Amino acid sequence: MSVTLDLSRVAPAVDAPKPLINLSGLTRPQMVAALTESGVVEHGKAKMRATQIFRWVHHRGITDFAQMSDVAKETRARLAEHFTIARPEVVERQVSKDGTRKWLIRMAPGIEVETVYIPSVGRVGALCVSSQVGCTLNCSFCHTGTQALVRNLTAAEIVAQVQIAKDDLGEWPSDKEDRLLSNIVFMGMGEPLYNLGQVADAIEIISDNEGITISRRRITVSTSGVVPQLEALGEKTQAMLAISLHATNDALRDELVPLNKKYPLDQLMAGIRAYPGLSNARRVTFEYVMLKGVNDSPDEARALVKLIKGIPAKVNLIPFNPWPGTDYQCSDWAAIEAFAAILNKAGYSSPIRTPRGRDILAACGQLKSESEKVRASAMRKLSMAAMAGVLDDDEDEAAA
Template sequence: MATTLDIARENANAQTILASAPQVVQPVPQAEEDKPTLIGLNREELAMALAEVGVPEKQRRMRASQLWYWLYVRGVADFSLMTNVAKDLRAKLAVAYTIARPEIVDEQISVDGTRKWLFRFPPRGAGRPVEVETVYIPEEGRGTLCVSSQVGCTLTCTFCHTGTQKLVRNLTAEEILSQILIARDRLGDFPDATTPQGVMVPSEGRLVTNIVMMGMGEPLYNFENVKKALLIASDGDGLALSKRRITLSTSGVVPEIFRTGDEIGCMLAISLHAVRDEDRDILVPINKKWNLEALLDACRNYPGLSNAKRITFEYVMLKDINDSNKDALELVRLLKGIPAKINLIPFNPWPGSQYGCSDWDRIEEFADIVNRAGYASPIRTPRGRDIFAACGQLKSASERMRKKDRDALAS
């Protein structure tokens, strides 16, 4: 059974009304959710924010570096903790801006140690607050954070639970980064922080070692925000995640694939899942716009592609759909000449799905064929299935509840 924790929203920046002379009226700061945030701003934008609160031009670069350090190295969510920043500047920043974390609506813990968080963000044009799911997968030598890029999805991949939720809006760079920051908060992965007792994490080193843009949404349909967030996450003077430990997964938005390698420089994963256009048109409908030939041509031209920087091809194993020996041989043929590895993913069921998972013997025989062809093809062991945190299972809890209510009314 998964353990569900109801977590009250932490208000790290509680308002304080200071005592003052009777004739002086102290300004009341804006509510945190109404303030612009400094999270997600690059250094130039931080300098502009400092200009807005009166920091002289000669000091802005230095002050921006200080903010960067506190936000991304120390992970603070309260201006008062920035001890090497002048008190009057901290006060001005607290009135004008926020660095508070978004709300954690729910946290679920799997029997295998996988954690799933439900985060709530402001409407920002959506009409109501929006929610996304983020997953942390602890393993012996690494801790992988699966990050969402959109609220919902437009792609309607038929094996994916997220694809049954309509797209509400893109996430901002701040909202993408916030998923990383909160995960590190909850795991005790910032300096001087303590990992809560009983939390499963790697035995040594950093607790969030890898980022995969494989959560809710298609990252390349939100390219600019994803790019901005990942460049901040990989900045050596901040969160300092190696670009070789950041993987962006796309279903095949061909025009943005080259830009991903050229402008972000991260590792690339392709949600392939079929080896013939007629099958992929059904499983991954974006294939009707950019077919296998166009997709694989874009992969061959991915900047920096080499045996040391291989593309990962994700392949979900669907019983009697794409799991025959003939499919395995065709997969080998398609990828010939592309430095690649193949992740075979046993299908993770979800309510209402029309598919079943391939039998284990079938998956192993499929894997043997691609391994003999020289591809590293580990069978990805399902993690977090009991809390719907595995590949293809993410969908915001609020959307599930609304659908449940609609179904109950309809019956």
């Protein structure tokens, strides 16, 4: 006996809708190409239309195509069919007693990052942005490094952190004379040089004079020392360079910053000396976390002077930020000041970062996403040891 299946009533397979392209993550040339390829805008008008849209999104901060009053209604409708300019979800907003603000942002299900605004640093205020969800570097003193890498962030997701901060600060339009956000630092979650393509596009968007207009001289990228990417970082972004150093010899740095095993200090220092644009006007910033009994002796300070000799540089001394489970302690204040005095005598500016945002775990090395966060009750039990901000207030630096 044969059986024949009647398939006439089976619904045909339906392709999943194509995800909308987020225009917030496109540079102006990329936006021109996207508008043309989508068929929404004819080639001859794409450049003009891209500039209009770019200004609405990054200068005015709008999140709905319907608000673009100088774009035809039909074109706005077609834009909404192909593209998005919506913000990701702000899951949590915290404000420190010192005015520091921290946002937990959900980019997608299971994809969360933290972004921190620190007032009264840089020119008027700095935003610490993340470039990855989690981190692969496992620096032993860093809370963020204990969260495994989930994925890189897109340029749109990096730019969204700036947009969300500007939303909360009331920073639209971007040319407000009294704006509170002047500096951007890539010192949040992740290693920026392991996501350089997206970071470079984000910097291009943030610095564009038709949009957010934060100068590249006020954008700093901090790396733990991915030496092969240093030259590309300088050439692609013209950003200020910061190096997460923390030790003056390979044995100790191997322990504190395991990436050093791959790119030891001799390679790192050679890469820094060759960084494009390095000069007295564009100094590299060496970040040095002060760990009691580990790297804070006068001998270590003298070794640091010898290591960076001849490099246009400043050294940010970072009092260690406590976090639950760590075995490290912050150096005594007298030890930090003695360390700074040796650097100052050698001619290197060595500001000690002012404690900011400790009560909401918003300080350097403390960021983690929601699934890993320490709740407020645990935060109150933390040591009162000094912790770091993200920038010092050296007005001579375009960023820190």
